[in-house]
Each structure stands twice: as structure tokens, then as C-alpha cells.
Amino acid sequence: MRETVAAQLALAALSRSELARLTQSLMLSFGLRTAGKLVVFRSKREFDAVRRAVMATGEDGGQQVLTPTECLGLEPALRLDAGKLAGGIFTASEQVGDCAAFCAGLTFRLRRQRNVEWVLGTEVVGPVRSGGRLAAINTGQGPVQADHFVLCMGAASGAFAKACGFYLPIYPLKGYSITLSPAPEARPLRHSVTDMERKLVFAPLARDGRTAIRVAGIADLESDTQIDAGRVEVLRRASAELLGIDTAGDVEPWCGLRPMTPDSRPIIGWSPLDGLFINSGHGMLGWTLACGSARLTADMIDRKRSVAPAGAFALCRAA
Structure with missing residues (x-):
């Protein structure tokens, strides 16, 4: 669990910087703002465990331990009685935004680029393998050929991997x-x-x-x-x-x-099938980790050194 948290935090930090870069360079507007995140606890046992962990990291972690009364004072919209809360943890640096608006804005920019081709509303039939390599993808509109493919089909990624001849635990x-x-x-x-x-x-x-x-x-x-x-x-x-x-x-x-995935970490790395890269399995942290995962994917395909711990997200990682 400690290894997973450390890896996820590193990838999330990369994702945040990449999101900021994209937002500025492409002039995207999707309601992004630093609102802060308040986590409220009802169980004293659970709160005490988290409180000790936060206090052990000190102020460098950017988290504040709050009493029930302080939680309600910080967020007046809460309608809970202070007696129902054990306490809270507040992180002022957390951001919020509309992911649908982000995707719409990014799509609009990509549609204006000549090096992007969209094939939408098309069934992915299956892989075309040649000599241990993924040569093409069969679709409802015919085969799509490429030098490299990135598998990011969400919950359907496992079924496609099976068709490629390997197991993907998603x-x-x-x-x-x-x-x-x-x-x-x-x-x-x-x-x-x-x-x-x-x-x-x-x-x-x-x-x-x-x-x-x-x-x-x-x-x-x-x-x-x-x-x-x-x-x-x-x-x-x-x-x-x-x-x-x-x-x-x-x-x-x-x-x-x-x-x-079983350990809640996404799978980002080369698959056993030559030419197929995996970027999937992000669970409920899809948008949180999206831009960092894309950066890590691009760096690994280009054989560049990345600031994120790539080995922590490999398909064949230590249990």
C-alpha cells in the first residue's frame, strides 16, 4: 500500500504539471480552480489513524488536521451536526474542474491539427498480429495500420488483451x-x-x-x-x-x-505483444492521472527518461 501511494502521488504530481501546461498552451477553459479538498471522518478510529499519519509527515505534506467544529467552519455548506464527525483533513492545494469540458476543449483543438485522424462510431473488431507484432487493428471500417498502438480502452482493455494473447488484470x-x-x-x-x-x-x-x-x-x-x-x-x-x-x-x-487493477495502480508500459503499449487501469483516478499517464506513455514510447517511476506501473511489477 505504501508503494502504491508513493507511486500514485508521483504520477499525480506529474499529471498536475502537465494539466497546467496543456491548459496554458492550448488556452483550455473548463472551470479549473484551486478549491481545496476536505475529507470528513465519522469514525474516530479511522480518523485517528489518518491523523497520526498526517502529523508524522509534518506541514510539508500540505495537509491540516481539523476538529469537527473547524470542519463546519471551513465549509459552511455542510449540514452535519458536529457530534456526528470525528474530524477532518484539509488539503488547500487540491483543484477541481469539469472533466467533460476539458475533453471537449481538447477535442476541439485536436480537430484543428492536420496530424490527427478521428475514426469515431466504429467497432474495434480485433488485433492483426504478424510475427509476434501488432501490425494492425481490424475495425468496422477496415484495418488501421500503425507503427505503435496504445491500448486505453478502459474496462474493455482486458478483453482486447486476451485477443492479443496475454492476460491484463483489469x-x-x-x-x-x-x-x-x-x-x-x-x-x-x-x-x-x-x-x-x-x-x-x-x-x-x-x-x-x-x-x-x-x-x-x-x-x-x-x-x-x-x-x-x-x-x-x-x-x-x-x-x-x-x-x-x-x-x-x-x-x-x-x-x-x-x-x-488488483493493487489500484494503472498499468502503463509495453505489453508482451511488440508494438502495443498499455495505458489503462486507472480506476476512479482517471482524470487525476490522465495527463501524467499520457506524458509517461509518450516518454516511454520515445525512449525518453521520465520523472515518474515507470517501473511501478509496469504490467509485470512486483506483487
């Missing part, structure tokens, strides 16, 4: 989110808030000049992508309890399959 973990539009008179959510006991995240977003709140969580080990109304109701009730938001009206529900 499993679907179904997660949900809802996006709420609080009433104008409601107290705005200032920070990203994580309810550690319920493993739910509440993030403020700026959308079309108004404030929205995205609530995400839940982990079902299944591959069905249909939205379960009962799961959406769990997020509704949690929002009403934690933030006092009236969720009786319309909300934007979503669900998707998080590509999880």
Missing part, C-alpha cells in the same frame, strides 16, 4: 455520479468534500456561469452499464443529508465502468 467497477443545480439561495459549496465513511465525493463545478455540484461514488463489481435508480437515490439522500440540498427535482445521473 476489472470493471461500476460507479455513479449525479450533477445537482442547487437553488440560488442555498449556501454554495466552497471546497471539494469527501465523506470517507461512505466513500462519496462532492465537488463544486462552474457550468455555464452557474454553480453545480457533482456527487460521485459507489462501487459495484459488474459490467452492466444501465443506471440503477436505487443507486441514484443513495446519492440523492447523501446530498440531502450532507449539504441540505433539495434533490426532489431533476438531477443529471451517470454511471460508468471504472477499470480497476
Whole structure:
């Protein structure tokens, strides 16, 4: 676990710097801001364990240990009674943004480049191997040839790897989110808030000049992508309890399959099939690690030295 946390933090730091570089160089606008993250704990035992770990790292870690009263003072939107909390951990440097707006902006820029070809709405039929090398991809529109391929098919990556002749330990973990539009008179959510006991995240977003709140969580080990109304109701009730938001009206529900690995680290590195590189298995940290993973992928394919610990994300890493 210590090795995983260290590797993930290094990759996240690289991802943050790459995100900043992309945002500036491409002039992307997706509501990125430094809002800070507050993690609230209901269990005293769990809080005490985290508190000791934070205090052991000192102020260099950028985290603050807060009492229940300090948590409520920091985030006035919380509607919890102080007696229901054991405490909280606040990290002022954490950022929030709208990942869909980021992807839309990045897509718009890429469409204007002559060296990018889009093949959308097309079925990936399977690999075309030649002499131990991936030579092409069969698609519904015919074969696509290339010198190198990057496998980043999310939860479907394992099935494609199997067709290529090797095993990829990536499993679907179904997660949900809802996006709420609080009433104008409601107290705005200032920070990203994580309810550690319920493993739910509440993030403020700026959308079309108004404030929205995205609530995400839940982990079902299944591959069905249909939205379960009962799961959406769990997020509704949690929002009403934690933030006092009236969720009786319309909300934007979503669900998707998080590509999880057994140790929660993504797999970034060359596959056993020559010509195929893997960049998959990011779990619920997809956007958090996306830009850093892309940088690491590009550096490894170009045989450049990377600042991230590449070996920690190799397919054949130490257990």
C-alpha cells in the first residue's frame, strides 16, 4: 500500500504539471480552480489513524488536521451536526474542474491539427498480429495500420488483451455520479468534500456561469452499464443529508465502468505483444492521472527518461 501511494502521488504530481501546461498552451477553459479538498471522518478510529499519519509527515505534506467544529467552519455548506464527525483533513492545494469540458476543449483543438485522424462510431473488431507484432487493428471500417498502438480502452482493455494473447488484470467497477443545480439561495459549496465513511465525493463545478455540484461514488463489481435508480437515490439522500440540498427535482445521473487493477495502480508500459503499449487501469483516478499517464506513455514510447517511476506501473511489477 505504501508503494502504491508513493507511486500514485508521483504520477499525480506529474499529471498536475502537465494539466497546467496543456491548459496554458492550448488556452483550455473548463472551470479549473484551486478549491481545496476536505475529507470528513465519522469514525474516530479511522480518523485517528489518518491523523497520526498526517502529523508524522509534518506541514510539508500540505495537509491540516481539523476538529469537527473547524470542519463546519471551513465549509459552511455542510449540514452535519458536529457530534456526528470525528474530524477532518484539509488539503488547500487540491483543484477541481469539469472533466467533460476539458475533453471537449481538447477535442476541439485536436480537430484543428492536420496530424490527427478521428475514426469515431466504429467497432474495434480485433488485433492483426504478424510475427509476434501488432501490425494492425481490424475495425468496422477496415484495418488501421500503425507503427505503435496504445491500448486505453478502459474496462474493455482486458478483453482486447486476451485477443492479443496475454492476460491484463483489469476489472470493471461500476460507479455513479449525479450533477445537482442547487437553488440560488442555498449556501454554495466552497471546497471539494469527501465523506470517507461512505466513500462519496462532492465537488463544486462552474457550468455555464452557474454553480453545480457533482456527487460521485459507489462501487459495484459488474459490467452492466444501465443506471440503477436505487443507486441514484443513495446519492440523492447523501446530498440531502450532507449539504441540505433539495434533490426532489431533476438531477443529471451517470454511471460508468471504472477499470480497476488488483493493487489500484494503472498499468502503463509495453505489453508482451511488440508494438502495443498499455495505458489503462486507472480506476476512479482517471482524470487525476490522465495527463501524467499520457506524458509517461509518450516518454516511454520515445525512449525518453521520465520523472515518474515507470517501473511501478509496469504490467509485470512486483506483487
